[in-house]
Structure formats: C-alpha cells, structure tokens
Amino acid sequence: MAPGSTPRASSAGFVSRHAFFAAPHRPAAVLLTIAQPQFNDGREEALHSYIFARPDVESKLRNSPQAIIQAIEEFTQKQRMIIYSAVKIEKSRSLLASMPSPPKTLLEAGTYIGNSAIAWGDILRSLNGGSAEGVKVYTFELDENFVKIARDLVQLAGLQDIVTVMQGKSTDLIRKLQEESAIAQVDVLFLDHWEEAYLPDLQLCEELALFRKGSVVLADNTDYPGAPQYLAYVKAGGQGGEGHVKYESVSHDTKSKKGVPVSQEFSFSVQMEAWS
Ligand SMILES: C[S@@+](CC[C@H](N)C(=O)[O-])C[C@H]1O[C@@H](n2cnc3c(N)ncnc32)[C@H](O)[C@@H]1O
Numbered sequence: 001m002a003p004g005s006t007p008r009a010s011s012a013g014f015v016s017r018h019a020f021f022a023a024p025h026r027p028a029a030v031l032l033t034i035a036q037p038q039f040n041d042g043r044e045e046a047l048h049s050y051i052f053a054r055p056d057v058e059s060k061l062r063n064s065p066q067a068i069i070q071a072i073e074e075f076t077q078k079q080r081m082i083i084y085s086a087v088k089i090e091k092s093r094s095l096l097a098s099m100p101s102p103p104k105t106l107l108e109a110g111t112y113i114g115n116s117a118i119a120w121g122d123i124l125r126s127l128n129g130g131s132a133e134g135v136k137v138y139t140f141e142l143d144e145n146f147v148k149i150a151r152d153l154v155q156l157a158g159l160q161d162i163v164t165v166m167q168g169k170s171t172d173l174i175r176k177l178q179e180e181s182a183i184a185q186v187d188v189l190f191l192d193h194w195e196e197a198y199l200p201d202l203q204l205c206e207e208l209a210l211f212r213k214g215s216v217v218l219a220d221n222t223d224y225p226g227a228p229q230y231l232a233y234v235k236a237g238g239q240g241g242e243g244h245v246k247y248e249s250v251s252h253d254t255k256s257k258k259g260v261p262v263s264q265e266f267s268f269s270v271q272m273e274a275w276s
Helices: 012-023 028-031 042-054 057-061 067-079 086-097 113-128 144-155 169-177 194-208 222-226 228-235
Strands: 106-111 136-141 162-165 185-191 210-221 246-255 259-269
Touching: 042 057, 042 144, 057 067, 057 259, 067 086, 067 144, 067 185, 086 113, 086 210, 086 246, 106 113, 106 169, 106 194, 113 136, 113 144, 113 162, 113 185, 136 144, 136 169, 136 222, 144 162, 162 259, 169 194, 185 194, 185 222, 194 228, 210 228, 228 246, 228 259
Parallel strands: 106 136, 106 185, 136 162, 185 210
Antiparallel strands: 210 259, 246 259
C-alpha cells in the first residue's frame, strides 16, 4: 500500500503507524526495499474462511495451537500478513522457557487475528506442565472484526480458558484489568501494536506496579517501523529513581521472509528498588 493511501476500513492507528514512511531518519533506500504492510483489506476474513473451510479443520486443527499457527503461516505464503512470524515465536519460546519460574500472566498489546495470542497460550500452558491453572493471556485489539476472528481461532485452538481477547485500546484495558483486580502482576508484556504506544503502555505497567523482578518485556519491530523513544528508554535502563523498574535490554535480529532484517527488543526488569 502506498504511503498516504488508506485501507478498506481503516483501523485506528493506521495513519500514524505509516507516518514513519516519511520519517527523516529512514534512509530512502530502505523505504524502497521494504514491502509495506497491508491489512484490513479483506485478507483477514479470507484467512478465517481458509482455516474454517479446510477439510482437516476438525481432525487436525481443532485443539492444536501449533497446527493452527502452521496453517496461518501457510496462508501467509499467499497473502502477506502483519503477524509475529513463526521464527520470532520460536525465539520467544526459548526466552520464556529460560525464565527462572514459568510465566503465568502475559499481556499482549495488538491481537490482530490472534496468531501470537494462540502461541502465547500454548507456550505458557506447556511451560506450566500442560496445565491451564492460573495461566492467563490477556490480549488487546482495537478492531472489532479482528477481535471476532481472533476469538474464533482461539476457540478452535481450545485455548479459550487461557486466552482472553479484549476489544479496546490497550492503555484502557490494562488499567481496567488492574482496577478489577484481574491482574496483580505481569510476568510477560508483549508489545506488538502501534509503536508510538509502546512506551506509554510500558510506563503505565510501571505506574500500576504490575512488574516484578524478572518480568520480561518483548517488543516487536523496534527498528522498523521503529519505536525510537521506547528503545532509548529501555536501553537506558528505564527512567531511574526510587521505586522504578530497572531494565536490561538486548536486541535480537531476525530476517523477514524477504530477507529484510527486523529487530525485536527483549527487556528484563532486573531490579525494582531504588537505583542510580
Ligand atoms: C502487528 S498487529 C499484531 C499482530 C499479532 N500480534 C499477531 O502476531 O498476530 C497490530 C495490531 O494492533 C492493533 N492495535 C494498534 N494499536 C492498538 C492499541 N492501542 N490497542 C489495541 N490494539 C491496537 C491493530 O489494530 C493491529 O491489529
């Protein structure tokens, strides 16, 4: 999609997500070589139809998160989609598996069609010995059509007891969950919505004291489309000062299908007390 054009039914945030195409720090060569993401033009409904019309939907896909993720991946070979790729999921799986205690609560900002939410549900359940007890993934999405598709896929994956798809703005929903005491602590925060919201949502989790020592924050696309303020913040270790989270942060590079390097930022809250 050309910069400046609009999707069929625009999602809130679309324009600002694409504002980076005109960002002065982006070299022109990069602008020309990276295919621009397209979404909300009917491809999400096409994915839904593709999955549910498959002859093996009941025999192979039902209650099999990994088979569903693979089916989504197969569909994306024909139609590009703005999903967290299988290679990133596997990298994240290893990272979460290395946490000293298995993560039980994960917040995801940016559900889209539910691909990564299904992966998180599957990963957390398996890291907790195959049990759904106390394991929760809350995922947030602005677009009501995407929410419906994600809920259907989560249900197909048999993860509805673990994964809750919530419609609305991530900031409002994080606050709501905390106010309703649905969450007291967050083991993993995954940021995969519009990049300008990464830092405000991270700081909201800090303000609400949702992190513990050892909580992990994963952020996708920190280099492109790019979340420069967020990156600067976590790379500096956080804002500093008494009561604030101190982060240690490392970038992981993977390559997109077209060979374009894309970066994820894995940040660990290593200290919750005063620091200087
Ligand atoms: C890159 S996609 C997420 C991909 C998804 N994690 C996956 O792997 O399938 C980003 C999604 O974030 C949603 N979004 C953007 N800003 C948001 C916000 N502030 N709150 C909730 N959802 C948001 C968009 O509508 C879009 O569907």
